């Protein structure tokens with residue numbers, strides 16, 4: 590039976606992916622920040638502790654997984670966090686945490702599993718980046734930058750690991766109906782971060798964000814993740830879920846500068 594390690598299976602895309610792979614007969618190992626409380630969250634899926642915000646947590650997880658289950662066929666680096674606010678106001682500590690969770694911790698986990706994957710001569714590393722790993726949305730730029738970094742690391746790994754039989758995937762979701770939005774977006778005007786001059790623009794961007802009604806479900810997205818991970822190809826990038834494919838194509842067609850102008854007009858103009 591093939592096996593997969595999926596980070597962040599407590600909700601959203603990670604949980605739906607765990608169910609999709611489990612139902613296809615895979616051995617699924619999931620991670621959570623509260624494995625004791627969530628042990629029955631996805632029946633049939635083994636839960637291990639991971640807090641990406643803690644340096645070393647991913648390395649420890651990798652060692653535990655190798656010792657207890659052996660090297661998984663696939664690593665799905667899914668867990669992540671979102672932030673919203675003016676770049677002028679983000680603190681170095683918040684930026685550091687965002688990078689620790691969305692980028693450094695993910696690389697740490699890849700590094701923990703790579704020696705075993707290389708020794709075996711096979712494996713898939715699938716990183717859930719974002720449509721925001723190919724475009725930049727105002728006030729989401731710190732988040733987007735962590736995903737651009739993961740795009741670059743994925744492309745680098747694609748080259749470096751080809752000779753060892755390890756395939757790399759960057760999965761780029763557009764808009765998916767999950768908790769990540771509510772966790773990050775302010776509910777009240779008073780919660781808008783940054784100098785007051787930004788408020789009208791922050792509000793406009795929030796209005797744009799909440800106006801997007803067509804979002805993919807986590808289950809639809811998990812199906813695309815499953816297809817990407819199991820397609821046996823060496824394709825790197827997979828725009829998945831609502832709007833991703835269309836926006837990536839539009840950027841290619843218009844060019845980056847004209848696309849920025851078009852989107853700026855819609856978002857903030």
Ligand SMILES: NC(=O)c1ccc[n+]([C@@H]2O[C@H](COP(=O)([O-])OP(=O)(O)OC[C@H]3O[C@@H](n4cnc5c(N)ncnc54)[C@H](OP(=O)(O)O)[C@@H]3O)[C@@H](O)[C@H]2O)c1
Nearest residue numbers: 597599600601602640641642668669719762764765767769
């Ligand atoms: N939803 C979208 O529209 C969208 C679009 C593009 C990309 N993505 C990406 O898709 C991935 C999954 O997000 P989602 O939308 O499914 O959101 P979600 O429902 O909020 O799930 C995020 C998962 O990551 C875990 N997580 C958060 N911080 C963590 C930490 N410090 N250590 C370990 N695990 C942590 C969460 O666990 P807790 O329950 O403990 O917080 C949760 O299981 C993320 O990488 C996100 O950036 C999502």
